Amino acid sequence: MRNTKRTLAIVLTAAIVATAAGPVSQALVLPTPVQAAQTGSSQQTASLNQAYVVYGAGAPQSVYANLNDVMDVDSSFTKLTATGQDYATYISHGAPATDASMISSVAIAPTDPGSGVKVNVKKYNGQSNITKVTAQQYAMVAQMAGVTDITITVTANRAVSGESALTGVYKAFAADGHQLDTQNTAAANSVLTATQAAIDANSDDQAYAGKLMAAVGDTSKQVAQEKQKGNNLTKVQIEVILKQALEKRGVADQTTANQQSQIAGSLVNFQNSPIASSKTYVTNVTNTINNVKNSTGDLMNKAKNWLNSDSGKQAANQASNWFQRLVNWVKGLFQQN
Secondary structure (H helix, E strand, O other), X not given: OHHHHHHHHHHHHHHHHHHHHOOOOHHHOOOOOOOOOEEOOEEOOEOOOOOEEEEEOOOOHHHHHHHHHHHOOOOOOEEEEEOHHHHHHHOOOOOOOOHHHOOOEEEEEEOOOOXXXXXXXXXXXXXXXXXXXXXXXXXXXXXXXXXXXXXXXXXXXXXXXXXXXXXXXXXHHHHOOOOOOHHHHHHHHHHHHXXXXXXXXXXXXXXXXXXXXXXXXXXXXXXXXXXXXXXXXXXXXXXXHHHHHHHHXXXXXXXXXXXXXXXXXXXXXXXXXXXXXXXXXXXXXXXXXXXXXXXXXXXXXXXXOHHXXXXXXXXXXXXXXXXXXXXXXXXXXHHOO
């Protein structure tokens, strides 16, 4: 009997060592950067190693404390500023912008591998100051630009369209060591522009943005799969795929032919960008499609930084307590006569 107990204890000790070397639960896995397919030296898909907050250069420092409260930013976030030059680099690709016009601020936190992109658009002092771009647009466009497995929180201290907010996301990735391909970001931004008319026309339907952007994601996924087979699709062929995707999501009748044509044109840009050749894009966009397809309103992920949230800390504490109880139980087996 004593030998049996000792054998069991040895096996359990080995299990404890293995547990200590790895995560106690999936929820406690620290995100690691996703290195995806590359074209030449250009990285196509990436996640973050740490959390960042990027303030718009047009937001005065006197409101930073309020912005931090809105976006749940703490001292663990690396702080950056998005300037007009950053906008020219990442969004307009050469067109000038002033620092004063950069109002939107963003917080970006890494999440679990396979979680895709989620976005929260937060009110500032009770005001919905991001007036045009939806959380679902931000999520899918960011994924198409080459970022994944993150949660983005967007807000502004005064009313703005929100079109420049992704500047901060791309700047954070650059600061983290991931220089996104500018052709990818340009193509993604064209999708943001092309979907805006349809979003505006259906602003009274909270479910529309999620369904539209899921259909755009579905189409981009199929376009990427065809490109990787060596097939470059025409705009007409992409329009057919897009219409089928819109029908699948139940919003074809709410999206005019002209709106569909504009979106298909932006997806031609996507097809011509390097990320469409990345096999991991297909997997990553599937995750983000799942995030946006049934989402409504401005909040896609209430726990922006789960590991730093109260529930995350509680789970970590519970896991630590469980581990100690297991160690004590094994010690007790050895001490029995």
